[in-house]
Amino acid sequence: MRTFLATRTARFRRWAGVDGAVGYTAFARVCSIVSSVGTVLLLVRFLSPTEQGYYYTLLSFVLFQTVLELGFSFVIQQHAAHESILCTFSADGRVEGDPVAHSRLASVLQLAVRWYVRAAIAIALLLLPAGFVFFSRKEQVGVHVAWQGPWIAVVLAYAGTFLLIPLYSFLEGCNQVRQVAQARFVQALVVLAVSWTAMVSRHGLYAPALVNLGTVAVGIVFLSKRRRFLLGLFRYPAREHAVSWRDEIWPFQWRLAISWFCSYFTTQIFTPVLFLARGPVEAGRMGMSINVVAYLPIVVLSWMTTKATPFGQLISQGRLQELDHLFFRTLRQSLLLLILLTAGCLAAVIEIQHLFRGIAARMEPPVIFVFLLVTAISTFTVQSMAIYLRSFKKEPYLLQSLLISSLTAASVMLAAPRWGSWGIAVSYLIFTGGLGFATGAVIFRSTRRTRLEQPTSFPGPVAQMESIGEDTSATMPPSEPEVECK
Numbered sequence: 001m002r003t004f005l006a007t008r009t010a011r012f013r014r015w016a017g018v019d020g021a022v023g024y025t026a027f028a029r030v031c032s033i034v035s036s037v038g039t040v041l042l043l044v045r046f047l048s049p050t051e052q053g054y055y056y057t058l059l060s061f062v063l064f065q066t067v068l069e070l071g072f073s074f075v076i077q078q079h080a081a082h083e084s085i086l087c088t089f090s091a092d093g094r095v096e097g098d099p100v101a102h103s104r105l106a107s108v109l110q111l112a113v114r115w116y117v118r119a120a121i122a123i124a125l126l127l128l129p130a131g132f133v134f135f136s137r138k139e140q141v142g143v144h145v146a147w148q149g150p151w152i153a154v155v156l157a158y159a160g161t162f163l164l165i166p167l168y169s170f171l172e173g174c175n176q177v178r179q180v181a182q183a184r185f186v187q188a189l190v191v192l193a194v195s196w197t198a199m200v201s202r203h204g205l206y207a208p209a210l211v212n213l214g215t216v217a218v219g220i221v222f223l224s225k226r227r228r229f230l231l232g233l234f235r236y237p238a239r240e241h242a243v244s245w246r247d248e249i250w251p252f253q254w255r256l257a258i259s260w261f262c263s264y265f266t267t268q269i270f271t272p273v274l275f276l277a278r279g280p281v282e283a284g285r286m287g288m289s290i291n292v293v294a295y296l297p298i299v300v301l302s303w304m305t306t307k308a309t310p311f312g313q314l315i316s317q318g319r320l321q322e323l324d325h326l327f328f329r330t331l332r333q334s335l336l337l338l339i340l341l342t343a344g345c346l347a348a349v350i351e352i353q354h355l356f357r358g359i360a361a362r363m364e365p366p367v368i369f370v371f372l373l374v375t376a377i378s379t380f381t382v383q384s385m386a387i388y389l390r391s392f393k394k395e396p397y398l399l400q401s402l403l404i405s406s407l408t409a410a411s412v413m414l415a416a417p418r419w420g421s422w423g424i425a426v427s428y429l430i431f432t433g434g435l436g437f438a439t440g441a442v443i444f445r446s447t448r449r450t451r452l453e454q455p456t457s458f459p460g461p462v463a464q465m466e467s468i469g470e471d472t473s474a475t476m477p478p479s480e481p482e483v484e485c486k
Helices: 002-016 020-046 049-062 065-069 072-084 099-137 148-162 164-173 177-200 204-224 227-235 245-268 270-278 280-300 308-317 320-355 366-390 398-453
Strands: 087-089 095-097
Touching: 020 049, 020 177, 020 204, 020 280, 049 099, 049 148, 049 204, 049 270, 049 280, 072 087, 072 099, 072 164, 072 245, 072 308, 087 099, 095 099, 095 227, 099 148, 099 164, 099 227, 148 164, 148 204, 164 177, 164 204, 164 308, 177 204, 204 227, 245 270, 245 398, 270 280, 270 398, 280 320, 280 366, 280 398, 308 320, 308 366, 320 366, 366 398
Parallel strands: none
Antiparallel strands: 087 095
16 A cells, blocks of 8 residues: 555646745745734734834835846856756765866855845945835834834845855755755745744744745754865865856846846835835735735746756757746746646635635735736746746846837826735736736747757766655755766
8 A cells, every 4th residue: 555655746746846946946935825814814913014014014125126137046046057967966065077067156256245245235335225215104103013123124134044045055056956945945935934933923024034934044053064175175275267257247247137137026026116105004005915826826836936947957968858848848838837826826716705705805805816926927937938938048038028018017006006915916917927927938949949940068978866846855965065077
């Protein structure tokens, strides 16, 4: 009986595309959903409608780090994936193999760490005064919300979290996708406990700062087990073989940065715009609703993001037919799951309208949820296509991102003062959900054909990777990276 169940479970995992990396990443994001749902309930209980508006507006401002990050994390991951295929990572932290690949890999880490340290400082210097100016302008007579302390705490805490990004991305590129996913799963559990504790203790506005501090603590423990590997590469003299930031990274990064910037504005400006145009109460309803919807594609995107390293390695090896097979299989699996999740979410929202009127009053009505959910499916599909194409270390969605984000932002700013949440939801559906999907699909089809028709060159003979798409980190020990040099 046990053998039968094990066989059935293995078949289901293969059919659903659930490997170790996907499993941990999905569990982490499910924990995030549970944490978010619990936080919503506690928020309704312990925060006023006005405080709710401040809470979600504060979160939107903090996510401005996406702009300062400039898409560098994906660039790091892809460069590490392309170089690490020719290196050996031993259990004691030593790196052996092709000396050129070793130098280039080390230089990627060195560039990344220096860049993110500077960006973390910029986050604090830019966001701290900007937040004080923004929130001070909307303070209402007779309504006191102590937002100053939470704002300072969350900006400083997020600067610390920001420094984890390049190290996680680099390790994923070095085939430690599963290990990084495990760390993020533990972080999700810590986030759940910390955020709920903050709400229950009536320090709800401090929850985002405490969540980030918990994330940093878990990250320090995780990275300390890999310190010899990371420090060895950080100190390694790359010399003449170093990756050129100006010639190899910046041409990819600046295009990706603009796309990252556009993605931020197509979702994260909704709450601040409503905050200014209609007040904190309506902003709080949209903030809660857009966050609930946003978690669904984030969970399902686990199937695709964990394949970014295998995509890059397959491209480096010239195995483009396997690349296509892996991508389209993963897209089918993840889209089916996302459709099921959106249907369940809509059913839950409808039931809440009848059973929990207090919570329903803090959320948008079901029709607006339909608009948001349909757009979420559309944007997820475009995001998946972008991951595939960006694995070639190119950014074909630059102009498309600029066009869609500009149209969405302009329509949102025009519609919000007069029609509020309804105007925002309709604008989002038309421009991001409809036009964004259509133009994204056209770009994917034409760019993919061009990429596959071009001859692919890759350095040296590289043997076949085993079980690509099943568990890309199965050969890696839990504490130090280990892949076989070919």
